[in-house]
Amino acid sequence: MLRTVALAGRATRSLPRATRSLASQAAPAQPQPPAEPKTEGSVATTFGEKSDVPAAVEPQHVVTADVVSGAPKQLRHRVVRIYKPTPTTMQSGGSRNPGWRIDWDTAVGGGRWENPLMGWASSADYMQGTRMSFSTKEDAMRFADKQGWDYYVQAEGVQRIPPKNYAENYVYKPNTLRIARTK
Amino acid sequence: MLRLSSSSSRRLLNAASSVVRTVESRGFATTGARRADITLTVDGKEVTVPQGSALIQACEAAGASIPRFCYHDRLAIAGNCRMCLVEVQRSPKPVASCAMPAMPGSVVFTNTPLVHEAREGVMEFLLANHPLDCPICDQGGECDLQDQSMRYGSDRTRFHEIAGKRAVEDKNLGPLVKTSMNRCIQCTRCVRFANEVAGVEDLGTSGRGNDMQIGMYVEKTLASELSGNIVDLCPVGALTSKPYAFHARPWELKKTESVDVLDAVGSNIRVDSRGVQVMRVQPRVNDDVNEEWISDKTRYAYDGLRFQRLTVPLIRQGDRFVSATWEDALNAVAQGLQASGAKGDEIKAVAGALADTESLVALKDFINRLGSDNLTTDQPRGDEPPVHGVDIRSNYLFNSTIPALDKADAILLVGTNPRHEAAVLNSRIRRNWLNTQMEVGLIGEQIDAIYRYDHIGTDLKAVDQFVAGKGAFAEKFKAAKNPLIIVGSAVAEHADGAAVFKALSTFVQKNKDRLLTPEWNGFSVLQREASRTAAYDIGFVPSTKSKGVKAKFVYLLNADNITPDSIPENAFVVYQGHHGDAGAELADVCLPGAAYTEKGSTWVNTEGRAQHGRAAVPPPGASREDWKIIRAVSEVAGVTLPYDSILTLRDRMWEIAPSTVKYDETEPTTLDISAAGLASMAGLSAGKASGVPFRKPITNFYQTDPISRASVTMAQCTRSFVDQANIADDAKLAAAQTA
Numbered sequence A: 001m002l003r004t005v006a007l008a009g010r011a012t013r014s015l016p017r018a019t020r021s022l023a024s025q026a027a028p029a030q031p032q033p034p035a036e037p038k039t040e041g042s043v044a045t046t047f048g049e050k051s052d053v054p055a056a057v058e059p060q061h062v063v064t065a066d067v068v069s070g071a072p073k074q075l076r077h078r079v080v081r082i083y084k085p086t087p088t089t090m091q092s093g094g095s096r097n098p099g100w101r102i103d104w105d106t107a108v109g110g111g112r113w114e115n116p117l118m119g120w121a122s123s124a125d126y127m128q129g130t131r132m133s134f135s136t137k138e139d140a141m142r143f144a145d146k147q148g149w150d151y152y153v154q155a156e157g158v159q160r161i162p163p164k165n166y167a168e169n170y171v172y173k174p175n176t177l178r179i180a181r182t183k
Numbered sequence B: 001m002l003r004l005s006s007s008s009s010r011r012l013l014n015a016a017s018s019v020v021r022t023v024e025s026r027g028f029a030t031t032g033a034r035r036a037d038i039t040l041t042v043d044g045k046e047v048t049v050p051q052g053s054a055l056i057q058a059c060e061a062a063g064a065s066i067p068r069f070c071y072h073d074r075l076a077i078a079g080n081c082r083m084c085l086v087e088v089q090r091s092p093k094p095v096a097s098c099a100m101p102a103m104p105g106s107v108v109f110t111n112t113p114l115v116h117e118a119r120e121g122v123m124e125f126l127l128a129n130h131p132l133d134c135p136i137c138d139q140g141g142e143c144d145l146q147d148q149s150m151r152y153g154s155d156r157t158r159f160h161e162i163a164g165k166r167a168v169e170d171k172n173l174g175p176l177v178k179t180s181m182n183r184c185i186q187c188t189r190c191v192r193f194a195n196e197v198a199g200v201e202d203l204g205t206s207g208r209g210n211d212m213q214i215g216m217y218v219e220k221t222l223a224s225e226l227s228g229n230i231v232d233l234c235p236v237g238a239l240t241s242k243p244y245a246f247h248a249r250p251w252e253l254k255k256t257e258s259v260d261v262l263d264a265v266g267s268n269i270r271v272d273s274r275g276v277q278v279m280r281v282q283p284r285v286n287d288d289v290n291e292e293w294i295s296d297k298t299r300y301a302y303d304g305l306r307f308q309r310l311t312v313p314l315i316r317q318g319d320r321f322v323s324a325t326w327e328d329a330l331n332a333v334a335q336g337l338q339a340s341g342a343k344g345d346e347i348k349a350v351a352g353a354l355a356d357t358e359s360l361v362a363l364k365d366f367i368n369r370l371g372s373d374n375l376t377t378d379q380p381r382g383d384e385p386p387v388h389g390v391d392i393r394s395n396y397l398f399n400s401t402i403p404a405l406d407k408a409d410a411i412l413l414v415g416t417n418p419r420h421e422a423a424v425l426n427s428r429i430r431r432n433w434l435n436t437q438m439e440v441g442l443i444g445e446q447i448d449a450i451y452r453y454d455h456i457g458t459d460l461k462a463v464d465q466f467v468a469g470k471g472a473f474a475e476k477f478k479a480a481k482n483p484l485i486i487v488g489s490a491v492a493e494h495a496d497g498a499a500v501f502k503a504l505s506t507f508v509q510k511n512k513d514r515l516l517t518p519e520w521n522g523f524s525v526l527q528r529e530a531s532r533t534a535a536y537d538i539g540f541v542p543s544t545k546s547k548g549v550k551a552k553f554v555y556l557l558n559a560d561n562i563t564p565d566s567i568p569e570n571a572f573v574v575y576q577g578h579h580g581d582a583g584a585e586l587a588d589v590c591l592p593g594a595a596y597t598e599k600g601s602t603w604v605n606t607e608g609r610a611q612h613g614r615a616a617v618p619p620p621g622a623s624r625e626d627w628k629i630i631r632a633v634s635e636v637a638g639v640t641l642p643y644d645s646i647l648t649l650r651d652r653m654w655e656i657a658p659s660t661v662k663y664d665e666t667e668p669t670t671l672d673i674s675a676a677g678l679a680s681m682a683g684l685s686a687g688k689a690s691g692v693p694f695r696k697p698i699t700n701f702y703q704t705d706p707i708s709r710a711s712v713t714m715a716q717c718t719r720s721f722v723d724q725a726n727i728a729d730d731a732k733l734a735a736a737q738t739a
């Protein structure tokens, strides 16, 4: 994953006001022309042919939906996250586990605050309650592409469950006994 | 592998996505062992699983979901709830699929009238004694029994016992786990967890049939730093979380996936919040790091995020703090810097345990721009360059990686107590110790471990002895195929640290064929602070020149283990952090930062795995993300840092330490470089041996950082687990003295 940061930097096309530094009087960064990745270009090309993004999403030709959808411009400046929520550890059933999800990072500042009148949480962020589910990662990525959103994809957590066997409880172990299995 | 992409860089993304490791889901192809595969039919679907799998695993692999209470993927099989009954062709009765091995060629049905009827029968028995208190039960909404009774529960009762339902006395398991034993269905998951994973072998069952009870038999608390996990395991509401009792329902919570920072394991967590409050912390499954467990500190210290917070900038006036605006506070810092007259290395920065990587990078750049190299870490001897050096990563990383702990067949612990420094990692050592013939040796203060170990000695002499191959454990270590040396982070802080590293790395060099091969790196350093690896990665260490310089301006970044005498008199002190703790007390100006649940930031764990923590709730009051504060300070100090957004800052991180932004990956050090690192340590000049024994760096597991020190729950744990133990120890000591 040599490209991670190269990508990170490229997502800075235009900076949201919210991420400007606290006391900075500096002008927001100028939109930067997409530069070539800083890292070895060869890496990108090596993997280039074998993409798991469907070919239909030829990036250059997507007309992003917000041209006509009327979605607020600011949405463009927020990086969305694509991830697969972890199965809950409280339950063993699997049907509650959604597929892939898009959601927005908590906005610092306008994210949430306690309403002094009712004690409820108020928010200036219209995306804080929104999340979208997709059956595959590619669907989510395509959707984000179509909306013109910057996104990052977080890898799923790894699970490795070895084959298990009831008979393991009674397997003979040489040397001193380390555990009494029947309780 | 966290990837960032912009819509204008999709081509790159195409390229990138193919390297995304096809991450294994709950699959069987991922089991490491090469076993023969067998094929059977489940609901008319052919499925192939490794030999030795349980039938329930085969059914799952075929996509059939099997209800269960007692079977758990990470515990031994008990087979006592009978909820997982399935029909197997030519078997006279339904069989419990968890206790039945999958047989080649068998034909299994999971969804027939017979199966339904059998499961309904089991359910009826379970519910006969289960109280109907779902509305007041904390498990409600995430209860296996509740869910499964929707499907298999009968709609009317046949229960007409005059004596009423079974009643069981509640057990007191301590301040973390609340029990309501009437609800227990005797699945024994908690018993198995305590015995296998946590190493509390006193939890068990007593009585039988209707009178069976879960407990310790005598009144006793569950003294384990992993005890919170039994709350997750319990399929019903018998074990619930005490601090969370009656606070929220699962469907009200916003779930944010993040990483834990209270030790250096980097456990994957899910922060559940409501409004602006963190309501609880749950583990997230990642078999590369924490599997499914988290330690009690990780899980329960969250209430510390509500207390003792710095919410506004503070400026010291005389002997009290007055709140100020950000503008005033920043100007006060700039003026303080000027008035102190600090030049060069007299400007000192101290990075504490809870500093995120972004702010470390920003602070280092800021201090360097002011012309100073005096970058210290908040630990004993943190103001000298670390003995192991930071030029080669393998000198301070947990090189073997955490999953490899399952493969080791001899482990030597030097100056560390993994139980308190990395509780989740410690459970892997126990598992390996239980399942194999693995042997553990310890050099250092005796510990209350959850495995038996050979105690070799307490000081440098023992290391020398071991290296010379003397002693029983050294013999065992010699015979091991995958030997592993785990050096604690406290060793580098010890007066004999250099000598220990020298001796051990020479030993590794000599035994290269077993300790340093392409498959196995047997020399690991176990860090105990979340920020330490990142600090070393980016070179946040003092130069030899800066050592001993009397600082006139001190910038404390989350430094809360600091002692007042380490700060020269008349120095101007800035504290940046989220809690009013030891560091803030010493400050002239306090700048309120965000805690780990309130900022999106990077954390590098002891293996060198960079992970992305996410903001779950906004920072309280006027506090801000830490790197932004440093960026702002740099501007008023006249040395503006060149990054305006977190993305450009991450570009900077990429420039100085690419590994800190390659998320969710560990990058193994190549053999040659590891060897070079060992050579550099072997060449250390070890002074005269001080003979001081190695001490455990953590005496109270429950209170190690400002968050857990502010937490009421952790204070209660200290009282019931640590102080009790101390009282018992004192009593023993007194008895020994009078005898």
Ligand code: SF4
Binding pocket: B183, B184, B185, B186, B187, B188, B189, B190, B191, B214, B233, B234, B235, B236, B238, B239
């Ligand atoms: S307390 Fe919970 S986990 Fe333990 S045996 Fe009872 S139901 Fe199972």
Ligand code: FES
Binding pocket: B067, B068, B069, B070, B071, B078, B079, B080, B081, B082, B083, B084, B085, B096, B097, B098, B099
């Ligand atoms: S899950 Fe099979 S008997 Fe409990």
